[in-house]
Amino acid sequence: MDEVLHQMHLGFNELIIQAFILDALFHHNCSIETVSERILRDLPEEHRIAVEEFEQPFQDALKKQIKVLKSTYNVFMDQQTGAIREAALRLSDDLTSWLRNLGEYGVYADEIPEEGMEQLLHFTREIDSILLETMEPVVLPEERKVNTLDYLKELRLQQEKLLDNLLFPEYLPSVYTVKMTLTGARPPVWRRLRLPGNCTLDDLHSIIQTAFNWDDEHLHMFSDEHKTRYVSPATTREGEEEDEERFMIDDLLTRPRQVLKYTYDFGDDWRVGIVVEKIEEYDSYTDADDIVCLAGKGNSPPENCGGLPGFRNMIESGMTPWGDPYEPEIFDPEELTRILKERDTEKTFRSAGE
Incomplete structure (x- = not known):
C-alpha cells in the first residue's frame, strides 16, 4: 500500500489509510467509495493523472485493507479509541487540505521556510503517534x-496558528518581555510577562487587571515618556487624550528600558510602571501569541x-x-499564566497596521 500511495503522490502513509478505514467502521459507513472519497478530497488537478494511472492497484490495495x-473490528471496544482517532484525523485532514490548496494562495510547498517545514513535520509525527495508539481498539x-x-485541542490551535502565519508572515508583531511593578509597594509587588506587540493598550489594561487581580471597577490611564495620555474611548477628552484602543504596544514601545506608566483608580491611586526588558522578533513557528507570566513577586493589594x-x-x-486574611508573599506565575490563557482574547490580537 505504501508503494502505491507514493506513486500516486497522495502525501499519506499506510497508517493514515488504516485510520481512515477504522474511522469509517466507527461511524458505520465503511465502503471503498467513502474511504476513497476522503483520501482523494481536495486533490489538485495535476495529481489526478497519477491517481487515474494507479487507480486499479490503489482500489485493490484498499479493498484488501x-x-x-x-474482520477483526469491534465497535464496542472502539468507543474511546475511536473518539481519539476521529479528533486526530480531523487535524490530519486540515493539514492535508491546507497543503493541497497552497496554490490558491500563491504559495508552493518548496517556498515554505525550512523551520516551517520542520514544524509541519512535527505536527505530522504527533498525529501519527496518537493514531498509532488507536490502531488496536481497547x-x-x-x-x-x-x-x-485536550492535547489534540491544544495541538489544533497551534497548528491553525502555524498555518496562518506561514501564509501571512508579513503581519507578525514583535514579542515583548516587560516588567510591571506596583510603584511604592513594600514589600515589592511585580510581574514579568511575555506578550505580543499587537496588544492594544485597551488589551494591556485588561492584562494588567488580571495580573494584579483587580476587578476593573474604576477609571484608568496610560502615559508615555512624552506625557501623552491614553484612556478608554468612553472618557477621552478631545485634544487632551488619545483613544487607547487605537494604539498597540508596537506603536509606543520601540526599545529596551523604555517605560509606559499606568494609573488605576484615581482614589486609591495605584500606579504601575511597565518597563521593556526585551524585544524579540516574532517567531511564527511558536506559540508567540500566548501571554506568559515568566516570574513575579508579592500578593497584589485588593x-x-x-x-x-x-x-x-x-x-x-x-x-x-474587611477582616479577611491577607498573605503578602503569595503569588504563582504558572497560575497567572493559566488565567491569562483562559481570558477572552477574541479582540486582543490584530494585525499590525490595521
Whole structure:
C-alpha cells in the first residue's frame, strides 16, 4: 500500500489509510467509495493523472485493507479509541487540505521556510503517534481519553496558528518581555510577562487587571515618556487624550528600558510602571501569541483597600479592611499564566497596521 500511495503522490502513509478505514467502521459507513472519497478530497488537478494511472492497484490495495480490518473490528471496544482517532484525523485532514490548496494562495510547498517545514513535520509525527495508539481498539481509562482529547485541542490551535502565519508572515508583531511593578509597594509587588506587540493598550489594561487581580471597577490611564495620555474611548477628552484602543504596544514601545506608566483608580491611586526588558522578533513557528507570566513577586493589594496606606496596614495586620486574611508573599506565575490563557482574547490580537 505504501508503494502505491507514493506513486500516486497522495502525501499519506499506510497508517493514515488504516485510520481512515477504522474511522469509517466507527461511524458505520465503511465502503471503498467513502474511504476513497476522503483520501482523494481536495486533490489538485495535476495529481489526478497519477491517481487515474494507479487507480486499479490503489482500489485493490484498499479493498484488501478494508477486508482485513473489518474482520477483526469491534465497535464496542472502539468507543474511546475511536473518539481519539476521529479528533486526530480531523487535524490530519486540515493539514492535508491546507497543503493541497497552497496554490490558491500563491504559495508552493518548496517556498515554505525550512523551520516551517520542520514544524509541519512535527505536527505530522504527533498525529501519527496518537493514531498509532488507536490502531488496536481497547477500553481506555476515562482520564487518559480526556487528556488525549485536550492535547489534540491544544495541538489544533497551534497548528491553525502555524498555518496562518506561514501564509501571512508579513503581519507578525514583535514579542515583548516587560516588567510591571506596583510603584511604592513594600514589600515589592511585580510581574514579568511575555506578550505580543499587537496588544492594544485597551488589551494591556485588561492584562494588567488580571495580573494584579483587580476587578476593573474604576477609571484608568496610560502615559508615555512624552506625557501623552491614553484612556478608554468612553472618557477621552478631545485634544487632551488619545483613544487607547487605537494604539498597540508596537506603536509606543520601540526599545529596551523604555517605560509606559499606568494609573488605576484615581482614589486609591495605584500606579504601575511597565518597563521593556526585551524585544524579540516574532517567531511564527511558536506559540508567540500566548501571554506568559515568566516570574513575579508579592500578593497584589485588593480593590478599594485604601491605596498604599491601606496596603501598609494590611501588611502589618495580616488582614484586609474587611477582616479577611491577607498573605503578602503569595503569588504563582504558572497560575497567572493559566488565567491569562483562559481570558477572552477574541479582540486582543490584530494585525499590525490595521
